Amino acid sequence: MSSPQESTQGATPGQAPSPTGIVVGIDGSEQSNCALIWAAREAKTRNLPLHLVTAYTVPIFAASGLDGGYATVDDDVIRQGAEAVLRESAAKVAHLDIQMDARVENGDAAGVLLELSETAELLVFGSRGRGGFIGRLLGSVSSALPAHAKCATVTVPLSCAKRLGEGPGSEEAIAKIEKVVIVGVDGSDQARYAVLVAAEQAQRSGSTLRIICAVQPYTGSLSWMPAPVDREALFAEIQLQLDAGEKWVRSHFPKLPIEVQLIEGSAVEVLVKASETAELVVMGTRGRGGFAGMMLGSTTDGVRHHAKGPIMVVRDREDPRQGDRSAFGPLLQA
Known part of the structure; x- marks a missing residue:
């Protein structure tokens, strides 16, 4: 050096x-x-x-007094x-x-x-x-x-600091960390690229890849909608797309352990909670709403500001591996 x-x-x-x-x-x-x-x-x-x-x-510094000038x-x-x-x-x-x-x-x-x-x-x-x-x-x-x-x-x-071995209590903090890399998805192209980056990170570190999609809970804020939201149908549709996405990722990383979780809850709260024990949480810089309501963009900022562990934010880029995603099943259409 x-x-x-x-x-x-x-x-x-x-x-x-x-x-x-x-x-x-x-x-x-x-x-x-x-x-x-x-x-x-x-x-x-x-x-x-x-x-x-x-x-x-x-x-x-601007000088004060009768003699003007700068220092x-x-x-x-x-x-x-x-x-x-x-x-x-x-x-x-x-x-x-x-x-x-x-x-x-x-x-x-x-x-x-x-x-x-x-x-x-x-x-x-x-x-x-x-x-x-x-x-x-x-x-x-x-x-x-x-x-x-x-x-x-x-x-x-x-x-x-403690999970990195700095200060008292570090051994206990390190013991709580899972060998898992988490990536937040919302069905957007940006999120799919983030999944590829997270998979590479997990493979490099010998960890499990955990794909998480958080669906905003139904609240009174949705009362303006013209018809009641069929939550079961919504979750079934999302799960179908997540299953297809999992098959796609496995085709490119056949030896990588992969988990997929569909969770009802605020995306920020879900990922901040996950950051407490994950090695790393990966997110895109922006999303478009997607089937989860909103996952990236402002959500990324919210997670970064409250996370308890390292957060990787991935810039959106074209990746040739995304070209065969549709061959594995339904995906969110623009």
């Missing part, structure tokens, strides 16, 4: 080589520490390089502090013996990470950060990244 100091000297967006492995956002907070550990282990599993990245902007903070001081944070972070995962480098980028954190996502395979960050001298790498920035990043993103909440 090249030392963080060497790999960050003079680095600005566009100058350093574009990362092609896993990028993790670092700001020295406990949240980014959780993201770092998860990202490093994932890099080990995938045999990919890990790139530690932090970004900052030099603050400018700036010394750029070198901020950069040295950022480099120190990266060195400390790199040391935490050095024992994994993975290819790793680190870089300090001068610029808006969201813009920096979005640019790096154009070549990275995966972008990992904590759910929120501390701001501080590095600026605002996490927090509101992490909320914007899944919707705009060019690669898949993983949000790792601070509540993952």
Whole structure:
């Protein structure tokens, strides 16, 4: 591994080589520490390089009093502090013996990470950060990244610390984790691509793939409908499509253990609950409603903000494996 100091000297967006492995956002907070550990282990599993990245902007303060003017903070001081944070972070995962480098980028954190996502395979960050001298790498920035990043993103909440082996009570927390990768579906093309990505993740980690479809419970909010909803018929139709989808996935991953669950409940609540014990929950960036009412889009944000475990958000992409889905049975039509 090249030392963080060497790999960050003079680095600005566009100058350093574009990362092609896993990028993790670092700001020295406990949240980014959780993201770092998860990202490093994932890099080990995938045999990919890990790139530690932090970004900052030099603050400018308006002077008060009779003498107008502006004062700036010394750029070198901020950069040295950022480099120190990266060195400390790199040391935490050095024992994994993975290819790793680190870089300090001068610029808006969201813009920096979005640019790096154009070549990275995966972008990992904590759910929120501390701001501080590095600026605002996490927090509101992490909320914007899944919707705009060019690669898949993983949000790792601070509540993952114990399951990652950090702090007292970690053994008990680790024991509760199932060897399962969960993916939320709603019948949309976006969800089908997310299923393929989740299946690859489960196969890579030796886990079971669990496909979950949540159907919004009937409430008074549906009283405007012209006729009563036939819940049994609705569930039967959805189950038929889920069974066909399961056969399709098995055709591409014949050795992968697969489970399918059709659950009545709020999609956000169902997936947040599942995140407590799952290795990973995978979702698409957006959906179209579909047979579950609404699964992705705003639901993805709701799950990410309340999840108890890592959440992967997958960008919608065309995949040739989707071309034979209709051969296995009914699917939701546009």
